[in-house]
Amino acid sequence: MSIQSNLQHIKSTLPSNVTLVAVSKTKPVSDLMEAYEAGQRIFGENKIQEMTEKWELMPKDIQWHMIGHVQTNKVKYMAEYVNLIHGVDSLKLLQEIDKQAQKHNRVIDCLLQIYIAEEETKFGLDENELQELISSEAFKQMKNIKVIGLMGMATFTDNQDQIKKEFTHLKAIFEKVKPLSTFNFQLSTLSMGMSGDYHLAIACGSTMVRIGSSIFGIR
Secondary structure (H helix, E strand, O other), X not given: OOHHHHHHHHHHHOOOOOEEEEEOOOOOHHHHHHHHHOOOOEEEEOOHHHHHHHHHHOXXXXXXXXXXXXXXXXXXXXXXXXXXXXXXXXXXXXXHHXXXXXXXXXXXXXXXXXXXXXXXXOOOEOHHHHHHHHHOHHHHOOOOEEEEEEEOOOOOOOOHHHHHHHHHHHHHHHHHHOOOOEOOEEEEEEEOOOOOOHHHHHHOOOOEEEEOHHHHOOO
């Protein structure tokens, strides 16, 4: 199957309220352009340098999502153009995004990463840390970031019941904090689900899925 037919197949299965992020990390620009020609406009990268190189080469109506773990010292390299930063898991990182966005006179959208998996390797905030962050004075003072949603990654397992439990847990947290809306905290996006589990994620309330191998093939 070609990238174009893979994309068409996946999009035909997605509800209209679900955004597809094509995970294009490590893929050449020619593959991304094939997806672009097929109508895809949102691409997810996990390395800022690689994303910046692609941004420079590719059409400017593309939305670039940073989906990898972000180091604070790298934020400045993408602040000019990034549309959404997925894995924000600390106040320190938010402050750096706010600072760099201000330099470019922009407001950068962010998703706060919530730790829902049973593996120790995943990044993210727990529910208490989330509450502490959004109620802090430091957060309330940030004018160049906007938290538009939450994201989380399920445990890497074949146990569908466990994955469902984790997705349902994240959806419950989302609904709990959504009413705490302020000018820089307005939740509309719940990002969960990848190539292997996005159907289950959507059933549990996901509005954004990140799909790579099912579009571009196995890395």
